[in-house]
Amino acid sequence: MPQVAEILRGRGLSRGVAKGELLLATDALSFLGGVDPETGVIVERGHDAEGRSVADRVLAFPRGKGSTVGSYVLYQLERNGVAPAAVINEESEAIVAVGAVMAGIPLVDGVALSDLVDGSSVRVDGSSGTVEVLG
Amino acid sequence: MHLTREEESVLDGEQGPGAAKCMEILAALGDVYGADRLIPVESVQVAGVSYRTVGEAGLEFLEDLAASGASATVPSRLNPAGMDLERWREMGVPAGFAERQLRVVEAYRSIGVEPACTCTPYYLEEPGLGDHLAWSESSAVSHSNSVLGARTNREGGPSALAAAVVGRTPNYGLHLDENRVPDVRVETGYEPEGTAGYGALGVAAGEALGNRVPVLDLGSPSRDELKSLGAAMASTGSVALYHVEGVTPEVGSMEYEVEETIRVEEPELEVGDDVDLVALGCPHLSGEELRRAAEGLEEVSTPIWLFVSAAVRGLNPEAAEMLEGAGARVFTDTCMVVSPLDEMGYRRVLVDSGKAYTYLPGLTGVEARFASTERCLEVAAGG
Numbered sequence: 001m002p003q004v005a006e007i008l009r010g011r012g013l014s015r016g017v018a019k020g021e022l023l024l025a026t027d028a029l030s031f032l033g034g035v036d037p038e039t040g041v042i043v044e045r046g047h048d049a050e051g052r053s054v055a056d057r058v059l060a061f062p063r064g065k066g067s068t069v070g071s072y073v074l075y076q077l078e079r080n081g082v083a084p085a086a087v088i089n090e091e092s093e094a095i096v097a098v099g100a101v102m103a104g105i106p107l108v109d110g111v112a113l114s115d116l117v118d119g120s121s122v123r124v125d126g127s128s129g130t131v132e133v134l135g
Numbered sequence: 136m137h138l139t140r141e142e143e144s145v146l147d148g149e150q151g152p153g154a155a156k157c158m159e160i161l162a163a164l165g166d167v168y169g170a171d172r173l174i175p176v177e178s179v180q181v182a183g184v185s186y187r188t189v190g191e192a193g194l195e196f197l198e199d200l201a202a203s204g205a206s207a208t209v210p211s212r213l214n215p216a217g218m219d220l221e222r223w224r225e226m227g228v229p230a231g232f233a234e235r236q237l238r239v240v241e242a243y244r245s246i247g248v249e250p251a252c253t254c255t256p257y258y259l260e261e262p263g264l265g266d267h268l269a270w271s272e273s274s275a276v277s278h279s280n281s282v283l284g285a286r287t288n289r290e291g292g293p294s295a296l297a298a299a300v301v302g303r304t305p306n307y308g309l310h311l312d313e314n315r316v317p318d319v320r321v322e323t324g325y326e327p328e329g330t331a332g333y334g335a336l337g338v339a340a341g342e343a344l345g346n347r348v349p350v351l352d353l354g355s356p357s358r359d360e361l362k363s364l365g366a367a368m369a370s371t372g373s374v375a376l377y378h379v380e381g382v383t384p385e386v387g388s389m390e391y392e393v394e395e396t397i398r399v400e401e402p403e404l405e406v407g408d409d410v411d412l413v414a415l416g417c418p419h420l421s422g423e424e425l426r427r428a429a430e431g432l433e434e435v436s437t438p439i440w441l442f443v444s445a446a447v448r449g450l451n452p453e454a455a456e457m458l459e460g461a462g463a464r465v466f467t468d469t470c471m472v473v474s475p476l477d478e479m480g481y482r483r484v485l486v487d488s489g490k491a492y493t494y495l496p497g498l499t500g501v502e503a504r505f506a507s508t509e510r511c512l513e514v515a516a517g518g
Binding site: 011013014015037068069071072073075076079092093094095097098099100101102107 | 156159160163164166167168183188189190191192193195196291292293294
């Protein structure tokens with residue numbers, strides 16, 4: 001078992017626990033049009049994580065944007081087996097919060113992205129609102 | 136957000152996995168918006184009905200939720216679908232689209248949401264002053280808040296559906312007195328004429344207002360004119376509540392001071408008779424609007440479609456028959472903004488609605504032209 005290096009406390013918005021490799025994006029993200037629901041690849045032109053797949057990653061980004069239909073896209077990603085394992089936001093808005101609940105993806109917000117490192121291993125607990133950085 | 140013991144038990148699955156999911160959606164939204172608790176709602180209007188809007192992702196979610204046994208606990212109705220649910224072949228809707236659209240509506244029906252697909256549910260059952268609602272469609276939200284004095288935020292499709300199942304909504308935003316007070320005054324440099332004139336004013340006002348709560352100085356507009364104004368302000372801006380001095384029900388008893396006064400001039404919308412379709416009924420026509428159109432149209436040379444709720448059509452069979460007899464089509468359950476007009480081969484559409492004028496190019500890929508209701512009827516008649 002890796003050692004817990006740090007525990008970050010935020011707010012749990014969608015329940016459940018998941019662990020994975022962190023994909024850290026610094027641009028806001030629209031799931032509708034921004035993420036391919038078949039592959040999980042971020043396709044928004046010019047997005048700082050363009051071309052990377054969210055599948056099975058702990059996806060950290062500042063906040064959602066764009067169409068409210070984005071909530072359904074999170075659900076579709078889950079159905080297609082290419083959803084993120086968990087989501088971390090600085091401040092969630094309704095699109096991502098509702099979509100994460102619909103899809104059963106753990107979601108914690110209120111975490112500073114500057115405390116996270118791309119590629120690190122993290123465990124997200126959406127019930128208690130904590131993020132454990134495992135190293 | 137605080138949940139009662141009973142609400143906690145729903146969250147823990149005591150009423151099944153579908154109800155638990157719906158409660159979790161409301162709890163998450165309550166936290167996001169800083170609500171203190173859930174409050175009961177009188178009725179729900181659910182957006183996310185047109186297959187063009189929700190797509191395969193929405194269809195999957197709805198069919199799964201229906202299979203989970205979730206069921207509406209308060210009167211709930213749907214927003215317009217992407218086609219007339221019975222006469223879609225006549226509209227020229229592709230069969231593949233129709234098959235998926237019917238599955239979306241069937242999924243809602245099995246969750247207990249009445250498939251009365253309309254943006255004017257207030258013609259079916261009028262909310263009262265102070266009633267709390269969870270409605271979705273922007274013009275329905277605007278009209279019920281502003282003209283009827285009911286209280287609703289603009290819900291997304293999933294949050295409205297969750298409110299239908301749980302029967303409650305998070306207490307924030309326009310449910311609270313302090314957020315209903317006007318913060319900006321709108322003066323017009325002219326007198327708008329008819330529903331089209333009020334819609335055009337709404338296009339210009341919405342652009343200037345964003346999401347503020349305006350108080351407008353107008354004469355004594357009719358309810359149909361207010362419906363047109365509100366719909367347009369909610370399309371170019373995100374105005375979900377407005378007041379009109381001496382007309383709408385809440386502003387007379389409010390104490391307020393506005394920070395700013397803005398002056399809105401008549402906008403120049405693109406006109407022109409060279410169109411391949413005339414479309415009226417955005418928002419869906421009232422009975423009076425339908426009857427007046429029937430009196431004003433004797434024959435049709437350019438195709439004209441009128442959109443109403445099935446309920447209003449049912450209450451006005453003679454007007455609908457007169458219009459159909461003259462060669463017009465009176466469609467229900469849908470409108471020009473959510474149906475796949477481009478896939479049906481249309482290129483340029485004449486409307487009398489500020490909202491439709493705003494949305495048609497982006498949502499359906501056709502060009503929009505604007506005229507008064509009377510002029511729209513003349514163009515349809517070949518004048």
